[in-house]
Amino acid sequence: MSKKRFFTWLKRLVSAGLAVILLFFAAAFAFPSLQLAQKACGVLQKAEAKAFVLTHKTPELEFHGNGNTTPVFDTSKQRYAEQVPVLMYHYVVPKAFNKEPDNNSMINLESFEAGMKYLYDNGYYTATLSELEDYLHGYIQLPEKTVVLTFDDGYENNYIYAYPILKKYGLHAALFIIGSRVQEHAAKDFKPDKSSYLSQEQLDAASDVFEYHSHTYDLHKKETLFCGKQEALTRDTDLLQKDIGIMREHGYITPYFAYPFGSYDAKTVYYLQKHGYRMAFTVKQGFVKPGDAPLELNRLTVTSSTDMELLLKTGDFKQSVKKD
Incomplete structure (x- = not known):
């Protein structure tokens, strides 16, 4: 041939x-x-x-620190943190009203309080997201016993149940709000067995403990977008960019974001960064370490069966589940 x-x-x-x-x-x-x-x-x-x-050239991230200083603590009792656990919560409810005990997004109130007491008794420092950002980029150091507390969605029970406990123990937390679900006024009769969302009054009242960031304005939904599969609407980047503008129009101007359902790809990251977001949180299990990709940060799921001490040591969600 x-x-x-x-x-x-x-x-x-x-x-x-x-x-x-x-x-x-x-x-x-x-x-x-x-x-x-x-x-x-x-x-x-x-x-x-x-x-x-x-x-697509990744938008440049111009960040020169938030002007924070390393928290004051006794260095003879603990060292600086090599990694930080970012704990993830959603729905807090008394055990008697927990209709879905196997749902990892729901935690019994009793277990939540036990976890917060553990943090308090063991001298944990609850860092803000701006402190975590500075730590991530090497601008500050954090105590070895540092933890970041995050809540997704903005359920009313976060105010009714979690807020008083956090305040009692002097702890700080970040709450990722779904803007469209914020109520103008709180309901007259809160019902623990029914799902309800925070009102603006409650957000204002709890601002001494919570800082508020974006979980989108109205994209915390799944629809058939690609390949016949249900996908989070944030994966449609045209919708995402419009949503960012709406969220900001409603006063939620923040550089921090949590992915609905933990769903994202390279395009999602690109457009978040293009619109000025500097940190975003996934539902991937693991610690946050200096130098990690700031828009793909790990968190640790906490459930009613979590052994807090073991979770904070290992970062292993499955290993930290208490055996009956």
């Missing part, structure tokens, strides 16, 4: 292969419910995300 015929044959083979691949991906979009097509679509999504990273 001549060289010319060989290369002609090879070109046709490559073209045929590319045509098959394109047909394969076309099927993914035409028939997204098919399992094979869904996998193909997923592969295409990942490839598209990688291509996006290669073709």
